[in-house]
Amino acid sequence: MARETVYKLIGLLDESHFLPSYHSGRENITAEKAFLLSLWYLSNQETFREISDRFNVTYSSVHRCLTRTLKFLLSKKKEIIRWPAIETTNIITNAFRSKQGMVNVIGAIDGSHVEINKPSHNQDSYINRKGYHSLLIQGIVDHSKRFIDVFCGEPGSMHDARLLRKSAIFKKISQNPDYIGQYFLLGDSA
Known part of the structure; x- marks a missing residue:
């Protein structure tokens, strides 16, 4: 995937409702980190534990980021994958x-x-x-x-x-x- 495409999708993810906004407590994971760790998971054969170490987030955060990013991508599928006009x-x-x-x-x-x-x-x-x-x-x-x-x-x-x-x-x-x-x-x- 081209870097330009990745950052366009990160921008769309950031503007979406799929990632919670920061209110209080621990700072939320950025859209960039959520998308990149999801992309890493999908393109490599690492476990959640290895990815949590690589991206310096908790095991459960890897799961949450992956789930939310995939839901976001699925919501965009008809805009991205479509029969030509x-x-x-x-x-x-x-x-x-x-x-x-x-x-x-x-x-x-x-x-x-x-x-x-x-x-x-x-x-x-x-x-x-x-x-x-x-x-x-x-x-x-x-x-x-x-x-x-x-x-x-x-x-x-x-x-x-x-x-x-x-x-x-x-x-x-x-x-x-x-x-x-x-x-x-x-x-x-x-």
Whole structure:
């Protein structure tokens, strides 16, 4: 993630109602620290204890910051991850044509596995073809590798083609072919 993007999100988090304002007692953790420790947690494999030491906050503060930051990000998802407007489609398709030589591509689609701890229920349905427990994520990106659609949360044993059929984007395109129009998605054979 670009530094500029990080600090734009920190500014939005600071202006939001997701972090409490300072009233009395111990000073609150800044939006910057809350966001950066959350970003650190999401991009590394450290425990809450290690992160609390790294950022000089309590164990419970790490949990609170992470929870509040994730709720904030989820509240912004429709502003950040959105299907391109009609005015933008020409820019995207022209960029795909100049970079890859393919005409009318609106996005690239693929699925990936996110490793998880063994769940307490239905363990077998979360074991993927590589033998570990996971959740599936399907993403569609534009020419700049910005997400324009994301679908996630299905068990790792599910096939990519079934994941696509369960996604909201598949339903939108199936119900209204004009939703994608003359454009198409670039992806593997699943």
